Amino acid sequence: MTNTQKRMPLVELKGAGLYQDQRWLVRSIDLTVEAGEIVTLIGPNGSGKSTTVKIALGIHDPTEGTARQRPGLKVGYVPQKLSIDWTLPLMVERLMKLTGPMKKPDLEKALERVGIPHLLKNPVQNLSGGEFQRALMARAIARNPDLLVLDEPVQGVDFAGEIALYELITEIRDELGCGILLISHDIHMVMAATDRVLCLNGHLCCQGTPKAVSENDEYRKLFGNRAADAMAVYRHHHDHTHLPDGRVQHADGSVTEHCHHEDGHHAE
Amino acid sequence: MLNDFFVRALLAGVGVAIVAGPLGCFIVWRRMAFFGDTLAHSALLGVVIALLTEMHTTIGVFLVSALVALLLYFLQKKPSLSSDALLGLMSHSALALGLVALAFMTWIRVDLLDFLFGDILSVNHSDLLVIYGSAILILVVLGIIWHPLLAATVNVDLARAEGLNPARTNLIFMLLMACMIAISMKIVGVLLITALLVIPAATARRLASGPETMAVIATGLGVASVVAGLYASLEWDSPSGPSIVVAAFVMFLLSLLPIGKFGKGSKL
Numbered sequence: 001m002t003n004t005q006k007r008m009p010l011v012e013l014k015g016a017g018l019y020q021d022q023r024w025l026v027r028s029i030d031l032t033v034e035a036g037e038i039v040t041l042i043g044p045n046g047s048g049k050s051t052t053v054k055i056a057l058g059i060h061d062p063t064e065g066t067a068r069q070r071p072g073l074k075v076g077y078v079p080q081k082l083s084i085d086w087t088l089p090l091m092v093e094r095l096m097k098l099t100g101p102m103k104k105p106d107l108e109k110a111l112e113r114v115g116i117p118h119l120l121k122n123p124v125q126n127l128s129g130g131e132f133q134r135a136l137m138a139r140a141i142a143r144n145p146d147l148l149v150l151d152e153p154v155q156g157v158d159f160a161g162e163i164a165l166y167e168l169i170t171e172i173r174d175e176l177g178c179g180i181l182l183i184s185h186d187i188h189m190v191m192a193a194t195d196r197v198l199c200l201n202g203h204l205c206c207q208g209t210p211k212a213v214s215e216n217d218e219y220r221k222l223f224g225n226r227a228a229d230a231m232a233v234y235r236h237h238h239d240h241t242h243l244p245d246g247r248v249q250h251a252d253g254s255v256t257e258h259c260h261h262e263d264g265h266h267a268e
Numbered sequence: 269m270l271n272d273f274f275v276r277a278l279l280a281g282v283g284v285a286i287v288a289g290p291l292g293c294f295i296v297w298r299r300m301a302f303f304g305d306t307l308a309h310s311a312l313l314g315v316v317i318a319l320l321t322e323m324h325t326t327i328g329v330f331l332v333s334a335l336v337a338l339l340l341y342f343l344q345k346k347p348s349l350s351s352d353a354l355l356g357l358m359s360h361s362a363l364a365l366g367l368v369a370l371a372f373m374t375w376i377r378v379d380l381l382d383f384l385f386g387d388i389l390s391v392n393h394s395d396l397l398v399i400y401g402s403a404i405l406i407l408v409v410l411g412i413i414w415h416p417l418l419a420a421t422v423n424v425d426l427a428r429a430e431g432l433n434p435a436r437t438n439l440i441f442m443l444l445m446a447c448m449i450a451i452s453m454k455i456v457g458v459l460l461i462t463a464l465l466v467i468p469a470a471t472a473r474r475l476a477s478g479p480e481t482m483a484v485i486a487t488g489l490g491v492a493s494v495v496a497g498l499y500a501s502l503e504w505d506s507p508s509g510p511s512i513v514v515a516a517f518v519m520f521l522l523s524l525l526p527i528g529k530f531g532k533g534s535k536l
Contacts, residue, residue, distance in 0.1 A: 054425065054429075057425075057428070057429040058428065058429070059425045059428045059429055073431075074430075074431070075429050075430050075431065076430070077425075077426055077429040077430055079423060079425055079426055079429075082422070082423050082426065084422060085297055085299065087296045087297055087299075087469075087470075087473055088297045088421070088422070088479060089473065089476045089477050089478055089479060089481075089482055090422075090478070090479060091477060091478060094478055094479065095422075098418065098419050098422060098426070099415075099419045099426065099427060099430040099431070099432060100415075100430070100431075123477070143430070149429065
């Protein structure tokens with residue numbers, strides 16, 4: 001790899017916009033994601049978050065501006081909507097290898113990390129919404145991507161799982177050194193690890209650290225003061241996991257029948 | 269009693285069933301049965317063109333089917349007309365155009381029924397050569413594009429984002445379908461080609477736990493239908509094309525019997 005390629009961001013949008021069905025879905029978007037960086041897109045429904053991500057990934061060609069990806073970029077993508085037709089028999093194991101070959105240890109480790117190692121041989125149609133979301137997440141991680149793109153990765157996942165997944169995202173970043181582009185419709189919860197938040201509303205409304213964005217005037221205009229105040233910056237202690245058989249594993253490795261009040265964060 | 273024409277018919281039918289298995293699975297997974305119908309109906313126009321230009325029928329049918337496939341491919345990219353209505357329009361227009369054109373060609377003596385329902389007992393050596401040559405070509409190409417095609421079937425955006433080229437893969441698949449239509453017209457006729465694609469695949473769905481096994485099982489069922497249908501038509505003097513389809517349908521009904529409930533993968 002040449003030095004210029006190394007210095008190039010993973011993806012780079014310059015003044016990018018998409019015109020479709022007689023309207024602009026997004027316009028004038030500037031966005032870069034560097035290796036090791038977590039960038040979160042927030043914005044109301046229809047503000048063009050998914051569209052922006054799709055332009056960045058080369059799924060849509062921009063009508064205006066440019067979209068560039070680093071040559072040879074390896075992407076792990078969790079799309080917002082994905083339904084698998086019942087007529088297609090597909091086990092979780094096969095889903096994992098959908099877009100390319102995968103080493104068995106990588107595959108198993110990824111499923112373990114998202115908490116569904118026991119579902120390896122299950123048909124995907126039998127999974128609950130949250131389990132399926134985790135399987136998609138595991139698939140994206142197990143590819144060892146340079147860029148991990150998550151379009152609302154916590155949908156269908158319960159609150160405790162949501163916190164665990166956000167924690168996992170940070171862990172993955174630290175471990176793989178990959179860039180992460182995250183879409184969250186949940187303006188109340190943008191995690192502490194996010195390096196930059198971009199607030200979209202058809203155009204780029206504002207961007208900066210989570211704190212800076214929450215104090216931004218335009219952001220407050222868009223979401224209202226209450227929403228802005230409610231935006232939680234996540235610091236939490238996730239110290240126990242629920243095992244598939246209903247028992248609880250604690251951070252020190254011990255296993256008990258139930259979780260206790262003195263345990264850390266739990267679905268509330 | 270195995271007359272030579274009967275052996276040729278068996279071989280031809282088996283050759284077509286072998287490609288119908290995996291292609292039919294994709295038709296079912298992608299919900300493209302109507303698309304298959306449209307291509308098959310346009311085959312009649314191919315016959316007309318072949319008769320007018322004294323081309324080999326198979327080549328004429330392939331060219332017209334491929335043309336229609338490409339037309340549909342590009343029309344479907346424009347969401348102005350729902351693809352269901354579009355297919356309905358094209359499917360029956362193509363069939364009607366073919367019937368009208370054939371009726372005008374009074375100087376050519378052809379039996380319309382042979383085109384509509386197949387004429388497998390008249391298969392000659394050159395037909396066999398064309399069928400097996402095409403079948404091998406289809407299987408080799410399908411083998412090469414299998415993984416990307418499966419990924420594109422599950423989700424086009426995902427395939428595109430993760431570095432595959434679903435547009436190209438889908439286009440190749442369309443051409444393979446046109447080729448399949450061309451060689452199966454003589455076996456079951458334009459009206460029943462879709463049945464040969466869809467029924468064995470639908471039966472296989474209940475018996476398979478992965479996409480690859482489903483394709484193999486569909487192939488086996490297709491071959492069994494051809495053999496059973498042809499022997500039945502010899503025994504009871506029933507029309508051979510429809511007999512093959514009836515045999516496939518009987519196997520589908522059998523797969524619904526509760527015995528299957530205790531078999532492998534019957535949880536679904």
